[in-house]
Amino acid sequence: MKKLLNFKLKIWRQENKKEKGYFKTYQVHDISPNSSFLEMLDLLNNQIICDKKESSTIAFDHDCREGICGMCSLYINGRAHGPDNLITTCQLHMRHFRDGETIYVEPWRANPFPIIKDLVVDRSSFDRIIISGGFISVNTLGKTIDGNMIPIPKDKADKAFDAATCIGCGACVAACKNRSAMLFVSAKVSQFSLLPQGKIERKKRVINMVNKMDEEGFGSCTNTKACEAECPKGISTEYIAFMNNEYIRSFTI
């Protein structure tokens, strides 16, 4: 049996968007190093319930706990999804922390992601960007051509796939000093522009999505690459360059 760990947690509490937020300190004991960060929060919430001293548990977003749904967030010790690379918070394990360490837990901080409660933010601005054009306008009722009628070179297909792995968690925005959503938007733009099916609408798509991103209040990219460093799926800033190219191209050709 490995040694169990104790932590001091400073957690951001905020009743809702309008109320003022603050850090509250909690102690947790006997945490297994194999426990995930969210399992540690479960335990803390259970403690809060049993104590009956607070009116509500700590709200945080989570769902699949397999690193794929993109629901979990959390800014941990100043990093989106905490101190490890290529993971979401649900896949962060307590063995990455020292016994007795003080851990700061905050929500994603960005104007286009308003706080709902405690650590939960509203990421529907991402949905609105997709609604503005993040699709191929094909009818869904099944009268399309055979899949193999559209051969796609493997390198193109792989590149499109790498862009498509974005889970829309918002870590890129949270990590960026400008609160830019360029990595998220560029991933979708690139996926479709690289595929023959998506080429037809490429001009309209990139213009609509970029305009919507600006309208939602996300900042601009200044190439610091913090997004790439914190992206749980390792999406490259190369796609931002690709999108910029697509954007310029859409005016010129």
Next chain:
Amino acid sequence: MTKNSLKLNSKVPSGTINYKWENHKSTLKLVSPNNRSNIEIIVVGTGLAGGSACASLSELGYQVKAFCYQDSPRRAHSVAAQGGINASKNYKGDNDSIYQLFYDTIKGGDYRSREANVYRLAEISSNIIDQCVAQGVPFARDYAGYLETRSFGGTKVSRTFYAKGQTGQQLLLSCYSAMSRQIGKGRIKMYNRHEMLDLVIIEGVARGIIARNLISGEIERHTANAVIIASGGYGNVFFLSTNAMGSNASAIWKVHKKGGLFANPCYTQIHPTCIPVHGNYQSKLTLMSESLRNDGRIWVPKKLDDAISMRNGTKKPENISEEERDYYLERRYPSYGNLVPRDVASRAAKERCEKGFGIEENETKEGVFLDFHSAINKYGKEKANELGIINPSDLEKMNLGEEVIESKYGNLFHMYEKITNQNPYKTPMKIYPAVHYTMGGLWVDYNLMSSIPGCYVIGEANFSDHGANRLGASALMQGLADGYFILPYTIADYLSRYIRVSKKISTQHEEFDKSEKNVKDRIKKLLQNNGSMSVDYFHKRLGNIMWEHVGMSRNHVGLSEAIKSIQLLRDEFWKNVFVPGKIDNGLNAELEKAGRVADFLELGELMTMDALNRKESCGSHFREEYQTKEGEALRDDIHYKYVSVWEYKENMSISDEIMYKENLNYTFVKVQSRSYK
């Protein structure tokens, strides 16, 4: 209590099986385009089934109201499906066909699914791939640019299309994109972070739902001309499962309690390749894709001593020679080997661990190896040949082989390493079965309508296509087939008949008042309960009872005990649960969980009753009393070739539910005992 006769009209069309769907479609009535925009349809759940239904129905011109409990439809749990989606395209030229896919699915389901539904699914499968390619799903491609496939358990052909280990994600995102396009047009109104808490029935037909806005806490009323339930499965009854934390039974359970019949509740699939349980703090289990069994070989040590040394860490898997390993699936099932169906693979792992050969280094002692060493070697050699490297060193071969494995399963290996802190390229993965998918669900007819007129059920939430066991890569297929291609036709038949007599229903109708009051009373009861234990405490205890007695194997004594224990636990829950928070006071995850666990505490009893009734072993339902000498499942087709269909009567307890039977007839396929030897 059991009754044989009932109004169960499956509406399976007559005629030969390969023309049933075609003929049926020609008899279905249509709704004219100018009427469609006046028709409102509610869709609960926005995974592959719900999302594709939303996209297709709004594409046709209906007004859709879509509900999901997540913050965006993009996060529905279909996103986590890894391995792939089946289609009988025969691109590989290995003699695949609609019949083969149909036959494998029927056999895989242990002859407990509805023949006509399964055939239709196999028929439509090819269409789905074409549709998804057109929507920009980046499926794997070969070097010539054509679609790549791989194999899954229970089949001898290569028919599974995939996008690395993220097929579910890519399919869901394309569905979500198609939905987004319609949201932009105003044809779909999206209700994120909403949970359905009751179905409203007016004059015998489904006319709306009561939903809770999870952010504001407000209870809302929504009307529609039809309600579609696409809320997924109920595996979280077991507490630990591969389902997302929010996956729940509430929507289907509310429909059931309003009169919707529930079919085959006891069929829960246990998936053989999950990361083993490692501690009691754990909140869920993580699945490693079944596709790994294409290249991974499953083994435990042959000698008990070796197993013991593995468990106390004195021996490593690398120290056990080839001769000292028991590749028990290859030994027992030579013709399918590691690719036997999930129920067979799961039971075989349980059998080995119960005999003491489990290798996990903790008190459960439950775990077997999934080893990629042979595959890495094989691919390394092939790759070296391809690159023209003469006499490659072992290290070179290993590196080349690892590259090939990386390209096939990279993200799964990465995930495994993050969770377990072990590198699966160097040392074999440890796996053990875990609760995964529920084949039971609300009863539907061939048109996918439940026993309540106007209430449709699609995807994992219904029961019809997978029988007693689901083959890999067929859940995605069913979800998309139902949503994109079946429901849009069949629902029109109902709506066309209905539209002539329908007038717009007001949310002020007394049935809405009644339902809303019930929902509010229950929330009040939960929040004002003077208890002291958390919801999770009860959920874990329920999970233990279910896993122990209604899990991978069941027997009469255990099931009878479980029913009593669940009843007692339910009473205790209502006496002693403590839910913090105030009514209407916004986001309250504990309240959401409490409502769901209260439902699980009822559904769990029904699952157990169903398992007790079925005195045979079939698919995922293994009754210890009914097995062959070799320990294989022993089916009883004479007495149990039926779907058990349960009816809840208002104000009665779960134990008073009445069971009806839908007899299963097979005309196209010969019912045989299922062997994978």
